[in-house]
Amino acid sequence: xxxxxxxxxxxxxxxxxxxxxxxxxxxxxxxxxxxxxxxxxxxxxxxxxxxxxxxxxxxxxxxxxxxxxxxxxxxxxxxxxxxxxxxxxxxxxxxxxxxxxxxxxxxxxxxxxxxxxxxxxxxxxxxxxxxxxxxxxxxxxxxxxxxxxxxxxxxxxxxxxxxxxxxxxxxxxxxxxxxxxxxxxxxxxxxxxxxxxxxxxxxxxxxxxxxxxxxxxxxxxxxxxxxxxxxxxxxxxxxxxxxxxxxxxxxxxxxxxxxxxxxxxxxxxxxxxxxxxxxxxxxxxxxxxxxxxxxxxxxxxxxxxxxxxxxxxxxxxxxxxxxxxxx
Amino acid sequence: xxxxxxxxxxxxxxxxxxxxxxxxxxxxxxxxxxxxxxxxxxxxxxxxxxxxxxxxxxxxxxxxxxxxxxxxxxxxxxxxxxxxxxxxxxxxxxxxxxxxxxxxxxxxxxxxxxxxxxxxxxxxxxxxxxxxxxxxxxxxxxxxxxxxxxxxxxxxxxxxxxxxxxxxxxxxxxxxxxxxxxxxxxxxxxxxxxxxxxxxxxxxxxxxxxxxxxxxxxxxxxxxxxxxxxxxxxxxxxxxxxxxxxxxxxxxxxxxxxxxxxxxxxxxxxxxxxxxxxxxxxxxxxxxxxxxxxxxxxxxxxxxxxxx
Numbered sequence: 001x002x003x004x005x006x007x008x009x010x011x012x013x014x015x016x017x018x019x020x021x022x023x024x025x026x027x028x029x030x031x032x033x034x035x036x037x038x039x040x041x042x043x044x045x046x047x048x049x050x051x052x053x054x055x056x057x058x059x060x061x062x063x064x065x066x067x068x069x070x071x072x073x074x075x076x077x078x079x080x081x082x083x084x085x086x087x088x089x090x091x092x093x094x095x096x097x098x099x100x101x102x103x104x105x106x107x108x109x110x111x112x113x114x115x116x117x118x119x120x121x122x123x124x125x126x127x128x129x130x131x132x133x134x135x136x137x138x139x140x141x142x143x144x145x146x147x148x149x150x151x152x153x154x155x156x157x158x159x160x161x162x163x164x165x166x167x168x169x170x171x172x173x174x175x176x177x178x179x180x181x182x183x184x185x186x187x188x189x190x191x192x193x194x195x196x197x198x199x200x201x202x203x204x205x206x207x208x209x210x211x212x213x214x215x216x217x218x219x220x221x222x223x224x225x226x227x228x229x230x231x232x233x234x235x236x237x238x239x240x241x242x243x244x245x246x247x248x249x250x251x252x253x254x255x256x257x258x259x260x261x262x263x264x265x266x267x268x269x270x271x272x273x274x275x276x277x278x279x280x281x282x283x284x285x286x287x288x289x290x291x292x293x294x295x296x297x298x299x300x301x302x303x304x305x306x307x308x309x310x311x312x313x314x315x316x317x318x319x320x321x322x323x324x325x326x327x
Numbered sequence: 328x329x330x331x332x333x334x335x336x337x338x339x340x341x342x343x344x345x346x347x348x349x350x351x352x353x354x355x356x357x358x359x360x361x362x363x364x365x366x367x368x369x370x371x372x373x374x375x376x377x378x379x380x381x382x383x384x385x386x387x388x389x390x391x392x393x394x395x396x397x398x399x400x401x402x403x404x405x406x407x408x409x410x411x412x413x414x415x416x417x418x419x420x421x422x423x424x425x426x427x428x429x430x431x432x433x434x435x436x437x438x439x440x441x442x443x444x445x446x447x448x449x450x451x452x453x454x455x456x457x458x459x460x461x462x463x464x465x466x467x468x469x470x471x472x473x474x475x476x477x478x479x480x481x482x483x484x485x486x487x488x489x490x491x492x493x494x495x496x497x498x499x500x501x502x503x504x505x506x507x508x509x510x511x512x513x514x515x516x517x518x519x520x521x522x523x524x525x526x527x528x529x530x531x532x533x534x535x536x537x538x539x540x541x542x543x544x545x546x547x548x549x550x551x552x553x554x555x556x557x558x559x560x561x562x563x564x565x566x567x568x569x570x571x572x573x574x575x576x577x578x579x580x581x582x583x584x585x586x587x588x589x590x591x592x593x594x595x596x597x598x599x600x601x602x603x604x605x606x607x608x609x610x611x612x613x614x615x616x617x618x619x620x621x622x623x624x625x626x627x628x629x630x631x632x633x634x635x
Contacts, residue, residue, distance in 0.1 A: 053474060124378075137561045
C-alpha cells in the first residue's frame with residue numbers, strides 16, 4: 001500500500017526528482033524481488049519433482065539395481081519388480097506412432113506452407129491444430145469404443161486373412177482388440193499436430209529467395225521443396241519429430257485405455273502390452289505394499305529422465321535451426 | 328512448365344541423330360521429373376486429407392453417440408450406482424471448475440510473474456536457465472506430476488484431496504502461462520516503456536501499469552489456452568483428486584472431475600455407462616473448445632482495448 005502511494009506521488013510531474021529516485025528504488029526493489037521469486041518457483045518446482053520422485057523410487061532401485069530395467073518379472077505379491085516390458089512397450093508404441101505420424105505430419109506441413117489453395121489452408125490448419133486440443137481421455141474413449149473394434153474386426157483380420165501375413169512374428173497370435181498396434185495408432189493421431197506445427201514453422205522460416213532461386217534454375221515445385229527447402233529445415237523437422245516423441249513417451253490415459261495393460265514382452269503388435277505411463281496409471285491406486293509403490297515411482301523416475309533428455313534434444317535442434325536462418 | 332516446353336519443341340525439329348537421342352532422353356527425364364512432381368504434390372494433398380480424417384471421425388462419433396445422452400439430468404444430477412439407469416455428471420462439471428480454480432489461483436500469479444521476469448531480464452543467466460527449465464517442466468508427462476503431487480500432498484496426510492489435484496494441475500499450468508506472458512510482453516513496443524519512463528513513471532509502475540496492461544489481452548489468451556489444456560487432464564488427478572460419486576466442493580476432500588468420470592465410465596463393461604461416457608466427452612470437448620475460442624477472441628480485440 002505504501003509502495004503504491006509512493007509510486008503515485010512519483011508519477012505526478014509535480015513531485016521533486018529526488019523523491020522520485022528514492023521512491024522508485026523501494027518500489028522497484030520489491031517488484032524486482034517479486035518477479036525473481038516467481039521465476040525461481042520454476043527451477044525449485046522442477047528440483048522438488050525430481051527429488052521427490054527419485055527418493056520415492058530409490059528403495060526399489062537400490063533393491064533390484066540394474067535388473068529393475070532389464071528383468072521382465074513383475075509380481076506385486078512376491079515383491080519382484082522388473083520394468084522391462086513397460087520400457088519395451090513405451091519404445092515400441094512410440095516408434096509405431098512416429099512411423100505413422102511423421103510422413104503425414106510433414107506432408108500436411110508441406111501442403112499447408114507450399115501448395116494449399118488459400119481457402120483450404122485455414123480449415124485444414126485449424127483441424128490439425130484442433131487435434132492437439134482434444135483431451136487425452138476423449139481419445140481414449142474413442143479408441144476403446146471405436147478404434148479398437150475397428151482394428152480387431154477389419155484391419156487385423158484383413159492382414160491375417162487377405163494378406164496372409166499371420167505367420168510374421170509381428171502379426172502373430174490371436175487378435176485381441178486392445179493391443180500395441182491400437183496404442184501406436186492412437187499415439188500417432190495425438191502427436192501428429194505437434195510434429196506438423198513445428199515443421200510448418202521451420203518451413204515458413206526458410207527464406208523465400210531460396211525457393212525462387214530453385215525455381216529459377218528450372219526445378220519443378222517438388223524439386224524446389226526437396227532440394228532447396230527441406231535440407232535447410234531438416235534439423236528443425238527432426239526437432240519437431242523428437243518433440244512428438246516426447247509427447248508419445250509420456251502419454252498416459254489414451255494409451256492405458258487401448259493397450260490392454262499386460263506385463264509381457266511380445267513381438268506381435270496384435271498382442272496387449274504395457275507402457276511406463278500406463279503401468280503407473282493402472283497400478284498405482286492398487287499398490288498396497290511400499291515396495292510396489294516404490295517400484296512405480298522408480299518407473300516414474302525413469303520416465304522423467306527419458307522425457308527430459310528427449311525434450312532437451314528437441315528444443316536444441318529447433319533452436320539451432322531457427323538461429324541458423326537468422327530468425 | 329516453360330522448362331518442359333523447350334526440349335519438346337526441339338524434338339520436333341530434330342531428325343534421327345545423336346541430338347535426337349539426347350533430346351529424347353532429356354524429354355524422358357523431364358517426363359519423369361514431372362511425374363515425380365505431380366505424385367509428390369498429390370501425396371501432400373492425401374496427407375492433408377488423412378490427417379484431418381481422425382478429427383472428423385472423432386467429432387462425428389462424439390455427436391452421434393453423445394448428443395442423445397446430453398440432457399437436463401446430465402447437468403443437474405450426480406452419477407447413479409452401477410445398474411441404475413440415468414443420473415448425470417453435475418458433480419464432475421463443478422469439480423472440474425473447482426480444480427481449475429485452484430490451479431489458476433496458484434498457476435496464474437506464478438506464471439505471469441515469471442513471464443514478466445523472463446521478458447525483462449531477457450539475456451540474463453538466470454532468465455536463460457529459468458526459460459529452459461520452464462520448457463523442461465512443460466515437457467514432463469502429466470502422470471509424473473500426478474505421482475509427485477501424491478507423494479507431496481496425499482501420502483503425508485493419508486487423504487486424497489481437491490487441493491492436491493489442483494496443485495498438480497497448477498504445475499502443468501505454470502510453464503504455459505510463463506511462456507505466453509513472456510511472448511506477449513515482448514510484443515509490446517519498447518517505445519511505450521520508454522515513453523512511460525520518460526514521463527517519470529518508476530520502473531515497476533511502467534512494467535505493471537503500462538507494459539503488462541498493454542499485453543493483458545494476449546496474456547488472457549495464454550491463460551485461457553492453459554485452462555483449456557488442464558481442464559481435460561486426467562492423469563494428474565487419479566491419485567490426487569481421486570474422484571467422488573457425490574457432491575463435494577471442499578478443497579480437502581476427494582473431488583469429482585469430468586475427465587475422471589469419463590475414464591471410469593469408458594473402461595466399464597456397461598452400455599449405459601458408455602453412453603454417459605460419450606455424453607461426458609462431448610460436454611468436455613465442447614467446454615475445451617469454448618474456452619479455446621474465447622482465447623482467440625481475447626487476442627483479436629487486443630488493439631481495441633488500448634483505452635485511457
